[in-house]
Amino acid sequence: MFTIDPLALPAGAAAGAGIFLLFLSLYGMRPRPAQPRRHLVKALTTRTAIAAVAAVLVLVVTGWPVMAVGAVLLVFAWRGLSGGAAEERAAMRRLEGLAAWTESLRDTIAGAAGLEQAIPSSIRAAAPMLRPHLRALVDRLHTRMALPDALALFADELDDPSADLVVAALILNSRLRGPGLRDVLGALAVSAREELDMRRRVEAERRSTRRSVQIVVITALAFAGLLVVFNPSYVSEYHSWLGQAVLVVVAGLFGAGFAWMRRLARFDKPARLLSGTGKPAQQLVETGGGHG
Structure with missing residues (x-):
């Protein structure tokens, strides 16, 4: 019967950590939107428990520390194999809510209400994911913060390229007080609807690629x-130290292939028009004023 060397588990853990650091150096880590701490802790606790059970099962069945460490890494990286599908769906819901809010704001302004009065009135018709940010925007206005600065912070909180177009129009109008804001908001709402339809078609095409990635991994x-x-008997050679070293190489090749397939199915977020706090609004106003 095969016995596990006491040093095998630490060696396997070190090898797995080396593979993980190699992938981290090659592909980096994508920034993710901030999550409530309670949800983050719950997710990490659940994944840690699943990873521990998977590692123990793999170690008992195979006796290979490298594969046990690989199982842990696979559990933590499994959601990433979907290629950002959850992020893309969240972005589409946010875009749909933004289009509806832009239409509501346009209709409110059409009733001869000013921009400062139209924004609080539009909260009731806004999507649930936009309401906290809109309430924060209204609270800043109540504390006598300038409307362009409050809108710039609102854009940073949404962190969405499509939202930047709407906020940029509002910032310019709040500074220049020119006519035609209702028409601009109507055009932006139509553009957001068209972008939403395009994203849905692209997401449907990418869904097959993501499914292929998961099928390859499971197979x-x-x-x-x-x-x-x-x-x-076919895999008995992997019980030796040399076999474990070969497994590190094999696992690294599989991991590189999975990372490449994930890259093919990943949702790449477009670059934002506005970024940072305060500065973009001021630069936008200066640019708009220069053209005026």
Whole structure:
């Protein structure tokens, strides 16, 4: 019966950590939107428990520390194999809510209300994901913050390229007080609807790529598991130190392939028109004023 060397588990953990750091240096980490701490802790606790169970099962069945560490990394990276599908769906919901809010703001302004009065009135018709940001915007206005600065902070909180177009129009109008804001908001709402339709078509096409990525991963893991269970003599060479070193290389190649497939199915967020707090609004006003 195969016995596990006491140094095998630390060596496997070090090898797995090396693979993880290699991928981190090659692909980096994408910035993610801030999440409530309670949800983040809950997600990490759940993943940690699943990863621990998976590592123990793999270690008991195979006796390979490298594969146990690989199982842990796979559990934590599994959501990433979907290529940002959740982020893309959230972006589409935010875009749909933004289009509806822009239409509501346009209709409110059409009733001869000023921009400072129209924004608080539009909260009731806004999507749930926009209401907290709109309430924060109204609170800043109540504290006598200048409307352009409050709108710039509002754009930073939304962190969405489509929202920047709407906020940029509002910032220019709040400074220059020119006519035609209602027509501009109507055109931006139509543009947001068209972009939403385009994103839905692209997401439907990418869905098949993401499904292919998951099928390849599951097939590779299932094939390796069947070999270990039903043909242990075929993989007996991996019980040695040299076999574990080879497994590190094999796992690294599989990980590189998975990362490449994930990159093909990933949702790349467009660059924002506005970025930072305060400065973009002022630069936009100066640019708009220069053209006027």
